[in-house]
Amino acid sequence: MPLTFDDLLTRARSLVRDGHRAVLGIAGSPGAGKSTLAEQLVRALNGAGEPWVAHVPMDGFHLADAELARLGRLDRKGAPDTFDAAGYAALLRRLREEYAADGDGETVYAPGFERVLEQPLAxxxxxxxxxxxxxxxxxxxxxxxxxxxxxxxxxxxxWFCDLDDGERIRRLVARHEEFGKDHAAAVAWVLGTDQRNADLVAATRAHADLLVPATAVPPGSAAAG
Ligand SMILES: Nc1ncnc2c1ncn2[C@@H]1O[C@H](COP(=O)(O)OP(=O)(O)OP(=O)(O)O)[C@@H](O)[C@H]1O
Ligand SMILES: [Mg+2]
Known part of the structure; x- marks a missing residue:
């Protein structure tokens, strides 16, 4: 039986146990559908009631352009050493540790990634x-x-978003065009900078707990980051 979206919802719910805040990770290559899957899961699990599921993208830990320029890494924005990985790990730890079963803990603020400015936003x-x-x-x-x-x-x-490279590249080019690049520039970016990062991510696929085929994910909004 192919994996369905309902199977994913059941599995995500099963991670939550008493007295503990669960953290589910979704990995995958650029454009593989991570943000769409996360948004769909959060929306379906939260339903219309009091939100009990939060979406915290790794993207908020992009270093700012000013810091990338200082480090001489602006031309490979998106590579592993252009993020504050230690800060991300520390936030995840804090999210787990500060959970209080009586709901009396404090709000933890995560940074977002502002798509128009292409900068992190605390x-x-x-x-x-x-x-x-x-x-x-x-x-x-x-x-x-x-x-x-x-x-x-x-x-x-x-979980790992498993999408064949042809479709992944087609979607990624379309999204870069949507955000203002012309076709040639979009293709050059996707096959250059993005592809080096995609190869690094693809090499981690075997370490995932679950491979999620694109067929298990209902299409999301184009606003997914
Ligand atoms: N099931 C789907 N069917 C069709 N298009 C989809 C589907 N899921 C995602 N997309 C589209 O593919 C593109 C990439 O999806 P998404 O932004 O979720 O990927 P991502 O892995 O978060 O990418 P990035 O690594 O750049 O953050 C988006 O334009 C999105 O609308
Ligand atoms: Mg994304």
């Missing part, structure tokens, strides 16, 4: 004390190098 994502499950998603959750190795121990499970 304090953009509130995780309320009532959040029992955090869904976090990004390229490098399963990377074993440097401070990235501190991320996996903070996650209950990591």
């Amino acid at each position: 304090g953009a994502i509130p995780v309320p004390p009532t959040a029992r499950l955090v869904v976090t998603e990004g390229n490098y959750l399963l990377l074993g190098t440097g401070a990235w190795a501190r991320v996996r121990p903070q996650l209950d499970e990591v």
Whole structure:
């Protein structure tokens, strides 16, 4: 039986146990559908009631352009060493540790990524004390190098968005065009900078707890980051 979206909802719910805040990671190559899957899960699990699931993207830990310029890394924005990996791991740890079963803990603020400015934005994502499950998603959750190795121990499970490269590249080019690049520039970016990062991510696929085929995910809004 192919994996369905309902199977994913059941599995995500099963991670949540008494007295503990669960953190589910979603990894995958650029454009593989991580943000869409996370948004769909959070929306379906929260339903119309009091939100108990929060979405915290790894993207908020992009270093700012000014710092990338200082480090001489602006031309490879998106590579593993252009993020604050240690800060991300520390936030995940804090999210787990500060959960209080009586809902009396404090709101934890995560940074977001502002798509128009293409810069991180502190304090953009509130995780309320009532959040029992955090869904976090990004390229490098399963990377074993440097401070990235501190991320996996903070996650209950990591799922991997499994999308064939042809379709993944087609979607990614379309999204870059949507955000203002012309076709040639979009293709050059996707096959250059993005592809080097995609290869690094693809090498971590075997470490995932679950491979999620694109067929299990209902299409999301084009606003997914
Ligand atoms: N099931 C789907 N069917 C069709 N298009 C989809 C589907 N899921 C996602 N997309 C589209 O594919 C593109 C990439 O999806 P998404 O932004 O979720 O990927 P991502 O892995 O978060 O990418 P990034 O690594 O750049 O953050 C988006 O334009 C999105 O609308
Ligand atoms: Mg995304």
